Amino acid sequence: MKISSSKIIIKSLISEKIEFVFGYPGGAVLHIYDAIFLSNIKHILVRHEQAAVHIADGYSRSSNKKGVVIVTSGPGYTNCITGIATSNFDNSSIIILCGQVIKKLIAQNSFQELDNLSISNSIIKNFYSINCYYNIQYIISNSFNIKGPTVIDFPKDLTSSNNLLRNKYPFLIKKNTRNNKLKLKLKLKFYRPIILIGGGICSKKNYFLFDKFINNINIPFISSLMGIGNFNYRSLYYLGWLGMHGGADTNTVINFSDLIICLGTRLDDRITNNNNLFCPYAKIIHIDINLNSISKNIYCENFFIIDIKKFLKKKICYKNVKFWWKFIIFLNKFFYKRYKNDFFFCKPQEIIEFIFIISKGKFIISTDVGQHQMFAAKFYNFNFKSFITSGGLGTMGFGFPSSIGTKFANKNKKILLITGEGSFQMMMQELSTCKQYKINIIIINLNNQSLGMVKQWQEMNYKNRYSNSYISSLPNFKKLINSYNFYAFNFYNIKHFYFFFKKIICFDLFCFINIYIIQKENVFPIQIYNKSMCECINFFSIKKYEKKIFFYNF
Template identity: 75%
Template sequence: MKISSSKSIIEFLLFEKIEFIFGYPGGAVLHIYDEIFKSGIKHILVRHEQAAVHIADGFSRTSNKIGVVIVTSGPGYTNCITGISTSNFDNSSILILCGQVIKELISQNSFQELDNMNLSSTIVKNFFSLNCYYNIQYLISNSIEISKKKKGPVVIDFPKNLTSNNLKVRSKFPFFKKKKKTICIINFNFNFKRPLFIIGGGIKNNFYKKIFDYFIYFIKIPFVSTFMGLGGFNYKNLYYLGWLGMHGDSDVNNFVHFSDFIICIGTRLDDRITNKNNLFSPYAKIIHIDNNKNSISKTIFCNNFYITDLINLINKNIKKKNILIWWKFIIFLKKFFKKKYKNDFFFCKPQQIVEFIFFLSKGRYFISTDVGQHQMFAAKYYNFNFKYFVSSGGLGTMGFGFPASIGIKFANKNKKVLLITGEGSFQMMMQELSTCKQYKINIVIINLNNQSLGMVKQWQELNYNNRYSNSYIASLPNFKNLINSYNFYSFSFYNIKKFYYLFSKILFNDIFCFINVYINQKENVFPIQLFNKSMCEFITFYSIKKYDKKFNFSYL
């Protein structure tokens, strides 16, 4: 039996149990859209192609499934570039089906023709350009396997004439047999005084989580998380110390700085973690474990590394010293940096808002964020369960949070999804309110409104002598009227008590709700590392750098 080449695309997606396709139609993909109409596969119409990729990203991160996107040629694909870059940085499994002009018109500057391969060669795991319709099934099969294995975006470029209904292919789906996973046995010698684990975003799958939790409870070694690693483990773990980085916990940055043995799992140690590379953990021997060889020694040289997809840490030939003094040092620093923000029960403080959200939700809901101060407040004051935190880490994409939360809802229909955002980020993708209305997507949006681009403003205060160049937004919309125009619920607050009362009621209702909370404009995110300095040099309530010489590390 033979079927049309465009139908074979849809049939294979159904064969792979793809539940949703996120996209926006255009001339170059109309053959495929015609088959979508006939097949009954669930297509989600977005209002902007960038949002389609972000939705697929959020869907993929919280479901262990592949997110599929379909867009047309030219501007349809270029609108996806930001979303593809975000997915590539944060390793989300996404397949992008992109239309292209007919084969005879390629390289002739035709209408809506672009060289998609060269445009995106550095931000995708693989790019395939279809040159013969007989290869359609093979390319899709190959692309899905690559995206799952390499954890990133894969693009297939379809010339329109090769997806014509007149072209027939065999209805046999060549697919790759899944290889049996092999266990890589890794034995460590903990013959060190100040050992520490650093856990990154690569830990976020069930298998790694079970192995890691078992190992930590067995070996009793403390661990810290990167920003992207949040939600990859049980936050109630007694050996979890916090997260590190530019805005990470002050004590955690010091733990990493003074450690003498660091094991990194699933993190590439980018500049937001290490600050100045040659000053990162000067006392430590570093071991790196990752399934992506490009992440090994990318910024920080590692003495030993293991490129493996499965990690089995077992009790065999492990030599471990007594690290009681190291734990005493950890407890001391925890107390030293215990001071937090001052409470204010009349005006809304973003830290209080996030803590109230965690207290009322008890960490059981999915949290998505955009990028900015609100993102850091959410990371610092909300304790995340496994895979319940979705944010743009590597690229830092403003506008990511809203469409990503829609994708989370598609992947977890019976779960509550909360979006913590800012007015600057929300306006970049607020057209997707229409998508929420069409598909009855109910999420709760908490907009921490300081009427400025908060992170930009903070940097201008610290580095540009309070010269606020274009960091204040002077023409914000009336959010309440905007949200109400879509027949959604909307509320605005200046008072923390009223917010607490309303939010406690909303959590028990399955509705779309936008909560606009006006917060103090002068509230900033601390600590913040000093540029081009070591991990333990930062702006906060206290600094421990002056005590550096008082610690005798030969005895610690």
């Protein structure tokens, strides 16, 4: 039997057990959309192509599935670039099926024609440009084996129903390959060891292996921002996460360690601060499956290019770390006080802690980028794959569409978006998508009427010169949300929010909660730029940097 090449595309997706595709139609992909109409695959219509990629990204991160996006040529694809870069930095698995003009018009500056490979070469893992409809099924199936964003470029004429081929192998037969046994023995002659884990450890099997591994060796461990949610946060050996806004005790501990075992992290600049001053006393052992992540920022002489699962099954022999633990416990007590309590006004730290206490950590939380992202990471304890955020690229506008994708992947779980008014406005057109597909999520908008992180830097580094960091033309969020027939509420008092939130989580509905928080509240500790890991502005030195800032006007 012979079928059209556009149907082969859909059959190849179905054979890979793809339930949803996210996209926006256009002239160059209408043959594929016609095949979707005649199939059982579910297409989710977004309102912007960037949102389609973020939705697929959130869908992929919160599950073990691939996120698939379909967009048209030209502006359809260029709108995806930010989403692709976000996915690439955080190494999430998505596939973009992109339309292209017909073959004979390529390289002639045709209408809606672009060189997609040149545009996105540095932010993708692989790029396929289809030149013959006979290899469509092979390329699609092969792209499912690639970790990270993959782009497949389809000239429109190759997806035409006139191109018929035998449907003998609609997908590749995946063969089980035997992994060679690796001989790895580590005898550590160190007194201040620590383990640093990143986003590369993310898998259900690694989650349990690491928990067993850490309980056997009794060595303290810390995580990067992207490593949050990939381990048991209740573990007695977990100290916190490090980096620019990481805990002062965590940054101090790693600064004085003499051995760092890095698992699935590329040690980017938000972790290391000044590369030349990063952990001067430590020997670094780097474990990663990707060679490109080794010595990317910090030179590492000792590394192993292996699957982390293999390393976690090994035994490690080490010296007595009794005095190391005493030092860690002392630092933890010394830096315990993290913010000032305020029982009348809404403080973001208290809001996040209340959310965790009330929900008992059962939410899958998606965040945008800014102060609210840091508050969520610091004051909420995350379970496995329950923290969806843009850590590498830091994309404002990521949170709302990614929470929609997370809901598609986890239909029976509660999804919470923590955002700010600046980030939410970048992708708020997806309210229409939520209405069409009845997506029920809870949105917490921490509204300080400013671009919070920018404002904080301007206070600390630019003598309170607030250049374009305050937003004086915000919409009435309650009326905006109500116009889509969704529920919306405003809060100015922490006590009222607490009792309301306790009730609202019992219902399955879309709810937007706009909370006016204290405008001068900033994220602490914060590392001092270009200094060592332990040099930071923490709770004890906040007063030096606090300014008298006007309160918001209602």
